[in-house]
Amino acid sequence: MWTTLLVVNVIQGLVALVWMQGFRRIVAPRSPELSAALGVLGLMLPPIVMGAHALDPIAWPDTWIAVRTALWIQRAIEIPPVPWLLALFFVGTTLVFLVQELLPALGRRRARRRASTSSDPRWTNALVRVTRAAQIAQMADTAKTARVTAAVVETQNAFAAAAGFGQPAIQISRGLLDRLADDELDAVMAHELGHIVRGGNGRRLLIWLLRGLQAPSPAALICFRTFVEVEEEACDAWAARLLKTPGALARALIEVERQRARLLGPGSPEAAAPRRAFEIVEARASFARTQIRVRRLLDEGFDVPLSKLVMLPSAALLGGLLWLIR
Numbered sequence: 001m002w003t004t005l006l007v008v009n010v011i012q013g014l015v016a017l018v019w020m021q022g023f024r025r026i027v028a029p030r031s032p033e034l035s036a037a038l039g040v041l042g043l044m045l046p047p048i049v050m051g052a053h054a055l056d057p058i059a060w061p062d063t064w065i066a067v068r069t070a071l072w073i074q075r076a077i078e079i080p081p082v083p084w085l086l087a088l089f090f091v092g093t094t095l096v097f098l099v100q101e102l103l104p105a106l107g108r109r110r111a112r113r114r115a116s117t118s119s120d121p122r123w124t125n126a127l128v129r130v131t132r133a134a135q136i137a138q139m140a141d142t143a144k145t146a147r148v149t150a151a152v153v154e155t156q157n158a159f160a161a162a163a164g165f166g167q168p169a170i171q172i173s174r175g176l177l178d179r180l181a182d183d184e185l186d187a188v189m190a191h192e193l194g195h196i197v198r199g200g201n202g203r204r205l206l207i208w209l210l211r212g213l214q215a216p217s218p219a220a221l222i223c224f225r226t227f228v229e230v231e232e233e234a235c236d237a238w239a240a241r242l243l244k245t246p247g248a249l250a251r252a253l254i255e256v257e258r259q260r261a262r263l264l265g266p267g268s269p270e271a272a273a274p275r276r277a278f279e280i281v282e283a284r285a286s287f288a289r290t291q292i293r294v295r296r297l298l299d300e301g302f303d304v305p306l307s308k309l310v311m312l313p314s315a316a317l318l319g320g321l322l323w324l325i326r
């Protein structure tokens with residue numbers, strides 16, 4: 001029973017992935033907003049369709065089922081190594097989720113909470129300027145932006161983030177604030193406001209729950225990582241569309257990497273202790289992502305807003321396709 005559910009989840013996730021790749025290439029090859037929306041769909045639809053199957057009272061005729069996983073599993077687990085291989089596969093994928101995604105995210109959260117916060121007029125003024133621009137451009141709900149506050153986290157690490165749910169605080173670290181010019185601060189503020197306008201931490205928590213629920217599925221892993229990466233690009237594009245200063249945001253992104261490299265110092269992962277080696281590898285991955293974001297900002301700048309008219313029928317179509325797998 002459990003094996004069938006897990007395998008159905010993996011197959012549905014893989015079908016969703018292939019479908020999404022094709023869809024993205026046809027509709028809008030370079031739209032991070034579309035890619036982010038598709039990533040969410042790929043994480044959301046498999047559990048929804050499986051829940052609908054569980055509640056569905058109708059005994060559908062076999063001709064309505066394209067992939068009959070239960071029958072296939074029944075046969076396969078009679079072959080001696082198969083149960084072990086399946087167990088290894090699911091446990092291994094879950095471990096990847098715990099070690100590479102959940103634990104680092106909790107660690108970052110804890111570090112941010114431990115540091116003390118203060119306020120700084122430069123950062124507060126950036127919030128005032130950016131929310132005003134967003135209201136004039138009608139790119140943000142006034143009631144939503146009125147609740148947003150600005151805070152400085154007293155640490156030399158370089159980061160900015162939107163913290164909290166109902167009354168979000170847009171945070172920036174002292175290490176980054178002191179190194180950015182005013183137009184760069186505005187661009188960082190606009191990027192973080194983009195996160196809040198696009199659903200903020202409520203949406204992010206939901207996506208984390210969907211990811212955690214499908215921890216044994218490598219398809220969910222790919223969907224989630226794609227989402228996390230392209231969501232940053234979608235917020236970059238939102239900020240660029242609002243302020244029309246993609247170059248300032250690109251400079252701020254480069255400064256984040258510079259400060260990270262300064263604090264980490266020179267070194268190679270081969271020669272370092274495990275913890276530091278992990279930090280060096282993480283820094284290199286982050287640098288590679290930043291290169292992509294900077295190039296995108298400088299080459300293309302803004303993105304066309306995504307229409308619900310594209311997403312609703314595509315969700316229905318993909319949902320119907322997944323329905324045939326059980």
Ligand SMILES: [Zn+2]
Pocket residue numbers: 191192195232235
């Ligand atoms: Zn971001």
